[in-house]
Amino acid sequence: MTTPPTPTPTPTPAPRWRALTQHHLFWPVAVLVVLLLINVPFTPGFFSIKMTDGHLYGSLVSIVLFGSPLILVAVGMTLVIATGGIDLSVGAVVAITGALTCSYISDQADQDSLAGVFLAMGIGLVAAVVCGLWNGFLVARMGIQPIIATLIIMVAGRGVAQLITDGQIITINSEPYKLIGGGYWLTLPFSIFVVAAVVAITVALTRRTALGLLVESVGGNAEASRLVGIRSTRIKIMVYVFCALCAGIAGLMISSNTSAADGNNAGLWIELDAILAVVIGGTSLLGGRFSIGGTVVGALVIQTLTTTIYTIGVPTQTNLVFKAAVVIVVCLLQSPKFRTKVFGGRFGSGSGAKGGGASAGTPADTAQSTAAAPKMEVS
Template identity: 65%
Template sequence: MRIHRHHLFWPLATLAALLLFNLFYSPEDFYTIQVRGGHLYGTLIDILNFGSPLILVAIGMTLVIATGGIDLSVGSVVAISGAMACLTISKGADQSALGLVMTAIGLALGIALVLGLWNGLLVSVIGIQPIIATLILMVAGRGIAQLITSGQIITVTSDSYGYIGSGSLLGLPFSIFIVAAVFVIAGLLTRSTALGLFIESVGRNPNASRLAGIRSRYVLIAVYLFCGLCAAIAGLILSSNVSSADGNNAGLWYELDAILAVVIGGTSLTGGRFYLMGTVIGALIIQTLTTTIYMIGVPPEITLVVKAFVVLVVCLIQSETFRKTLVQRWKTRRYPAEREVVKHV
């Protein structure tokens, strides 16, 4: 098998191109890593730290897309979970109390599971199209988050809670270890058990999987539950990193970045085979691209345009059909005489 046909080749090549660009453009600012107080600091560390919420959301989105669905509500779930956790902590007398923080985390994860179950039931039981079912929660969820925060930014002063997003373990941000744990769990469940095969089967051919005895309804509910859980953990990291919850802006447009990360990673939007490692690389590409755009001084008003253009180019390069079309047109222009001879023969 040719190496360029491997599903990770183009995502890795894109990430390498971004890193190579920064090596020539700003090697000192981008690649310098310092140790202060036993913790590692630097742009590369920031990419891993700030990209952790997106990676988590994208991992959950991967399994949903593998079933042929989509979850547009993850951004709202991010906002709701962060708002619920911060609201609970803000009501406590000792905001750093471990019991209070654990209660806040439990409530945030619990409400996310309920929201994931809601999406799963709408899709699998009632039969609403995934894009519509999750669009309902995308719109309503943002309002729920603002109701929880009363339209204000809730600020907390909890060292225990802040450790989730800004703490360090073994010199690295603690959020990286959270992502690693979720990735390993998702990988074990989908590659070491039959669950991954069930997910791909439901996404590729729902009718055939049903006739084969796969309970697709439970598979769909499970992936939406997991996606909601991943979004909730991302919301905890985001809110704890800034010690506040903003129901209006937290997790805004995260669903779009997550979908892009999944597509860049090689998973098809039509469902079927999925690639968790490709998704992680896709999320790192998006975070690295965002960091690079800011570092080179692109005006904020056109940042999204530049980001969208680069992502479009990456997706086109990954498209085998697009590459074949380019090669065919190049050959047509390069050897027009030979084509005429073949045509007449």
């Protein structure tokens, strides 16, 4: 019989607090709460929600409302990043979907016809799916690096969107379509329901099926996943399609909100914000473990940051500078190298255990595995 390994002495002081801080959502939520609280001295009644004309209004509602497209895109992006990939084309997909849908609706005699609107949305979303299939094909089948593969649609996609709208900003006047991004339902903005539905479906899709597990496995250790028989090609294609579909829904929402399709500016830089939201939410860019909840919080942090900058009277133009600061801080905190350098051994040992595992492998083979790691050959 084995002698049980001596349990590692857990430091007793305030174990509950410790468990709380170690929860993966702790830091994103903490940042969000701090950002929200900063607003209070500047906007009295920041947290209050008023009912006007049967609609709820308030800062919190508008944060969620304005953040909706970003949440959608970021949720899709989370799965892509979890497989160790990245999708730069989502902004272009947003533009294409909006452009197709709006141009179809604008060609209709009756823009309020429900059937027409649904068909238009269907066409837009099919285009998004096609983009996703293309990305997935390049990444999973052709073995092209995700950054490079998705760059193609990022570059060409806006051109396509402008081609569809003929370089104009297409404005439409369709009541049913307006609902998605600008309407209200049960006192709340309808887009909140859309976001809630997509998030719920994503969570169900990943956690009620085995998709989440397989995605995390592929992103966490690609070779082990191959040897365990996971068909990673299919999973990757699926994830890129899903990401594009989310971007497509965001495209519908953005164009619906403004009742217009702008091939040039719709969803501009949303891919960067989405990646940022995923990273803030605690999903590593290297792939593996992902957290949809974290991503939603991350997207809300970004939106709250924008709102906060506005309300506390800092010129809005500094928004981007703050965003840059957030990217740097989050990435530095996630970098094991930075933690060892700045915080010394405390964090360093922790990350060492994470990377090396607590196995009794000989030092030689640990060294070998690090030596083998450095760079993916030109493949």
